[in-house]
Amino acid sequence: MNRCSKKRISGSKTSLAAGKSPVLNAKYTEKPTHDIKMADIGLSSYVTMVFLREQSAWAYCPSETENSNSRWVLKTHKCEESFTSTKNIPVCSDSSGSNLNPSSNNNTPSNNNLPNFDFQKWFVGFTDGDGCFSVYVNESTKKVTFTFKISQKRNNLQALHFMKKNLNVGQVTEDSLGMAHYLVRDIKSLESTIIPIFDKITLLTSKEFSFLQFKNCLAIVKDPSLSRESKINNLLLEKQNKCPDSYVSSWFKTKGPISKDWVVGFIEAEGSFYLTVKDEQRISHGFGITQKKDKIVLDTIVSELQVDTKVKYNKKGFFSMDVLDAKSLKKVKDYFFDSMKGVKSLDYKIWARSFRHKGDYEKLLKIQTLLREIRKDPTMNINKEDID
Numbered sequence: 001m002n003r004c005s006k007k008r009i010s011g012s013k014t015s016l017a018a019g020k021s022p023v024l025n026a027k028y029t030e031k032p033t034h035d036i037k038m039a040d041i042g043l044s045s046y047v048t049m050v051f052l053r054e055q056s057a058w059a060y061c062p063s064e065t066e067n068s069n070s071r072w073v074l075k076t077h078k079c080e081e082s083f084t085s086t087k088n089i090p091v092c093s094d095s096s097g098s099n100l101n102p103s104s105n106n107n108t109p110s111n112n113n114l115p116n117f118d119f120q121k122w123f124v125g126f127t128d129g130d131g132c133f134s135v136y137v138n139e140s141t142k143k144v145t146f147t148f149k150i151s152q153k154r155n156n157l158q159a160l161h162f163m164k165k166n167l168n169v170g171q172v173t174e175d176s177l178g179m180a181h182y183l184v185r186d187i188k189s190l191e192s193t194i195i196p197i198f199d200k201i202t203l204l205t206s207k208e209f210s211f212l213q214f215k216n217c218l219a220i221v222k223d224p225s226l227s228r229e230s231k232i233n234n235l236l237l238e239k240q241n242k243c244p245d246s247y248v249s250s251w252f253k254t255k256g257p258i259s260k261d262w263v264v265g266f267i268e269a270e271g272s273f274y275l276t277v278k279d280e281q282r283i284s285h286g287f288g289i290t291q292k293k294d295k296i297v298l299d300t301i302v303s304e305l306q307v308d309t310k311v312k313y314n315k316k317g318f319f320s321m322d323v324l325d326a327k328s329l330k331k332v333k334d335y336f337f338d339s340m341k342g343v344k345s346l347d348y349k350i351w352a353r354s355f356r357h358k359g360d361y362e363k364l365l366k367i368q369t370l371l372r373e374i375r376k377d378p379t380m381n382i383n384k385e386d387i388d
Contacts, residue, residue: 118261119166120197122341125262126150126159127198128205128297129269133214137235142228144221144235146214148184148194152269152342155375156180159268159342169193187218202251204262205294209243248296258304264339266301271344273351275368283364285355287332288322295319307331329355347371 127150136145148170152160160172160182169192170184184194195218198211220226220234272288289298298311298321307328311321323332333352340348350371357363 118259120201121259121261122265123163123166123197124201124203125259125265125267126163126269127265128203128207128262129266131207133207133210135214135217135235135239137232137239139232139236142232144217144232146185146187146190146218146221148190148214150182152180154178154180155377156343162341167193187221190218201262202249204249204251204258204266204297204300205291206243206247206249208249208251209247213238213241245293247293252296258300260304260335260339263301263304264336264341266297267336268340268342268344273344273347273371275351275354275364275371277365277368281361283361283368284324285329285351285358286322286324287329288320290318290320292318305331305335346374350374 130150130152132147132149132151134147134149136147138144150160150163154174157172157174157180160180163182164170164172167184169186169189170182172180172182174180184190195215202208203211216238217235220231220238223231226234267289270289270291272286272290274286274288275283276286278284289301291298295311295313298319302309302311302321305323305328307323308325309321309323309328311319313319323329333355336348337352350367354364354367357367
């Protein structure tokens with residue numbers, strides 16, 4: 001396995017050509033090599049950064065000339081192998097001590113040592129949002145393929161690698177449409193690792209129906225009393241059963257306390273931290289979730305967050321909840337502080353920091369544009385001044 005290079009990289013800026021992996025282009029060392037006062041640049045700590053295929057960090061870029069200013073920028077690193085190298089990098093934090101690096105703190109694969117974090121509950125929440133259990137039957141060849149899949153835009157590769165690292169099964173792939181997928185297809189891994197998680201921790205959405213059907217199909221294939229032809233026929237009959245729109249997860253029959261880790265995982269898949277233009281002089285903060293089904297799940301999240309909002313059914317046929325009032329938004333901001341593992345942590349941190357600019361239309365408009373741009377291309381360079 002190739003190791004990521006630990007060589008010192010110059011402080012100049014590199015353009016990111018389309019289709020090419022960006023390269024870290026800041027001077028990352030265990031101690032600053034420049035004669036700089038820590039307080040002058042806001043350097044609060046060093047973190048160990050585990051290189052995923054794509055990770056970001058605030059980096060101090062010294063000026064190249066006497067007349068240009070040194071500055072903090074967000075840099076992203078990609079390497080061919082995942083989890084192959086670590087190095088200490090300086091990170092910049094806000095006044096509360098929270099750093100803005102989406103790949104540090106809770107976002108590295110080593111964060112399972114943090115107290116109270118339950119990876120499996122987070123994983124089930126993420127699956128409730130963007131997971132898929134599928135059974136493909138090829139009637140001509142009589143071949144049956146079982147697949148567990150979680151798909152994300154390519155900018156959230158780090159969340160998918162985080163799953164693979166913790167589960168130690170499956171693979172992460174990318175397609176030509178800008179999507180990335182965490183896939184588990186071999187029956188041994190499905191039976192030994194994936195299925196037991198969902199047997200232990202119930203899915204809260206109608207994905208539970210798909211999971212139970214998935215298990216039924218697997219039981220048919222494994223049944224030694226059935227002929228190959230009978231197995232195919234039974235599978236086709238089972239697949240004809242469709243999940244009703246009114247389906248409610250069995251979790252709501254016992255309904256114990258909802259897990260925060262489940263909520264965080266679900267929000268990483270489905271939630272949105274946003275800024276919206278109200279009029280020519282006002283931009284407001286918001287937090288929202290939209291779902292095709294499972295109104296009861298959104299009602300449960302509203303209750304868990306203790307926010308003042310209602311789940312609505314819109315004309316497009318979706319259930320949605322939006323948090324807009326200041327008191328409730330503070331609860332959302334506090335609830336998700338330092339909790340996310342994927343690229344949405346960057347969305348959240350920029351969104352949360354932008355509250356200091358409430359009432360500043362021009363500044364918030366720039367931050368709104370920035371959020372939209374990094375959702376398209378999280379490898380872009382971000383000046384810290386753009387959000388401070």
